[in-house]
Amino acid sequence: MFDADFGTLVNSLPTGVVVTESNMKIVFINDFAKTHVFEFSLGEKIENLKDFKFFDSDLLSFNMSGCMQNIIRKKKRTFQKTLIIKTANNKEKLVFFSVRRYDEVKSTELYLCVFSDISNEMNCILHSPVAYTKESLLLHEKIIGKDPIIRDIYRKVTLAADSDINVLIQGESGTGKELVADAIHELSDRKHAPLIKINCAAYPESLLESELFGYVKGAFTGAIHDKPGKFELAHGGTIFLDEIGEISLSLQVKLLRVIQEKTIERIGSVKTSRVNMRIVAATNRDLRYLITQNQFREDLFYRLNVFNIMVPPLRQRKLDIPLLANFFIEKFNDSTAKNIKGINRDALKLLMHYRWPGNIRELQNAIEHAFVLVQNNIIEREDLPLEITEQSLKEMHFKHNQDIDNEFSTDKLPYLKRRNRLNITKKQLFEILEQHNFNQTQTAKYLGMSRVGLWKKMKKFQL
Template sequence: MLPEKKQVLIVDDEPNLRKILAAQLSRDGYDVLLAEDGEQGLAVLREHHIDLVVTDLKMPKVDGMTLLREALREAPELPIIMITAHGTVDTAVEALKLGAFDYLTKPFDKDEVRQIVSKALKTRQLAEEEATSAPKDVPGARFGIIGQSPGLTDLYAVLERVADSPTTVLITGESGTGKELVARALHDHSSRRGKPFIKVNCAAIPKELIESELFGYERGAFTGAVSSKPGRFELANGGTLFLDEIGEIPVEMQVKLLRALQESEFERVGGIKTIRVDVRLVAATNRDLKKLIAQSAFREDLFYRLNVVSIRLPALRERATDIPLLVDHFLTKFNDRLKKHVAGVEPEALDLLSAYGWPGNIRELENVMERAVLFCDAQKLRVEDLPVELRGVSGSMLPPPDAAQIDMNDLPAEGGLKEHVKVAMSRLERDLVSRALKQTNGNVTHAARLLKISRKGLQLKMKELGLREGVGEKNE
């Protein structure tokens, strides 16, 4: 299989710090890239599929704050961790309000780095599984959400009434239905839109750290707390706090969360000073909270405090009439991103897309469209450009795509199923890599970005598959 190492970019003008962080993250299994300043860091971001950025605040040429703004403008979901000295903690807090994921205060230990990096990457993975984006100017879109089905019409009516209010909202629905998109719409269409929108994925945070994540901590509160740090409630003051996967919060923490919601006040971990905040809370879950209550895994009083206004997002299979609108949106999106010119979707292919059950909802549709656009060699998307599981919807026995065709006569004469699968997968990998290189005119950097693997990983895979010859490894 193609390697799936996460790529981490370290941006710092101190050679020793770059070296130490690179050594640790490499040992932890990440593919590490380095940049000496923000200017070089932005250049690396444009040429590689980066999963996480760790950057210093104070640097020559382009500083960390500028890097943060520019990077998030091009990739809003990119997690960025700031490195700061004690004297610039206020600036780091400001960076969090602008969209940074977290910050490290010098000196930091390896466990703290490992913990924050792991949390950031897990949060991004969960967000990618859940979030979908829709520009507000496309046909059939309101509040940045695409759709005109009855379920979405009801959603728009609720958003109209509750967006500009301080009322707590609980969003429910399956994974991939766009719960974060609705939370963002509530914030963006309220009088709080100029204030912070702070999101926390409760499933990505270890249970023992959830309290300090939400409410912050004072210096010396626990081992490793070398300085005080505000929690997400403080960072969201005046704005909106979005707690995704609220059902994952430990029962013992739910009491403190309930008090913070009812009284708008709390204390940091290890602190005695009461902190008051003005925060509008939006929570989301794909779990049945009433079942969790029956199992004593969720407090009933917290549920009723969260469930002031309830919004249920329909699964994509419940709003099949919206699929053509979403297909058009993703076709435009990936034509632009992948520099393709696919003019549309053939009726038979659109029928299959509309008939499929979409267990992964909109996120699954987005992934299918990205792959189909990437490997489409015709003027329009055809049935054969779609995955096998979709082509089975109609009940017809359509042949698999060229990349998956297997000639049993070419398989090894000796060996069992495992050896046959290995040979078939090697051929599939070779075909996918070859087509990506062809699509990018032999540009290894851009091909790696399309395949969502590291450049180094692609080079190793090309060597393994015998694809190095005849390919000029272009960098630009």
């Protein structure tokens, strides 16, 4: 495995590659890992991965040998995690760490570790000089996605978290709005105070009012003791008003008052209390349309929509489907006794062509469904819910094959005619850049265009 050819090949990669034994003694390390990831000089020797400090998203020390042991114990082959490492120059770097176990080689167990440095990428997203901190790790691990739209969401979440303004999160059902709200709270200075959530669609009007404002004993029949409302409970922290589009006009007036005066009165009480909370609201309805229908107050809309985050539907970020599918496979592998290795091409193709009206939640459910049916440790077409298979096949039938190839596959790009090369989409270009670790020379070569030509294209797409 480690002959001269292997060395030459792996040394040409712009990614850190390290092969270790199970005690983490280094058997092979490529030049990039040595000089760029761990920041040693080429001549220096690195003996063992144990000599380095790694941290995970809680900024706790990450136990690399524990990780290897865990892989063996769980009979897993692969493991991925975003980590912070301390380099030889005592610098912190954000890396995407991925390890694969080989046990075929000479009866010893070997681990192929890949370290991709994502510090710069995160710096660009977050516009912050020290971005590879807990914040970026948390976002990267919780809100999965590589699509440029998701990077924009990361940026907005950090901006929102840094300020104290009200945020309105909009997006279809199952797109991850609640995840975004969680992240805003977690990354904000309010993280040590509570995040109180309330689903406004889950209560009839009068009950919602008493949930939000609380009441005093005797305020109405059944009010046998004082009860604080969600606004009071969120004091110092954040209140997440989910499904805000569903609240009645009279409650909208009351909510507006809370926002303007930052005070509340419990039902049945004349005592006014000050509340200090940040409001994050979410809805899957088009509030501007509701305003035109006189179902939502315009003044309240502007008070909530100080900062807007629009979470895209899954069908607009199809490139993230394989990534999310694997994320859920890992998640269910951990929570069940199964060890599913992945999803086959045929099934993935179906997932890619489906329109996902229920978005990421529906994808998660589809993978969970497949876990029940799967036979051979690889998810196949038959394991997916029938309605997804049927709908997806219909979609494929309507679409011309060539269209499909252009949209989802970059395999054919090197052979594309000049005309098509010029018509390359932003998505395709981003994907090819990513495949080449954002190395412009290699990407230009791959596409058969000049570096200047590539640079112009990237500029045009604002990449």
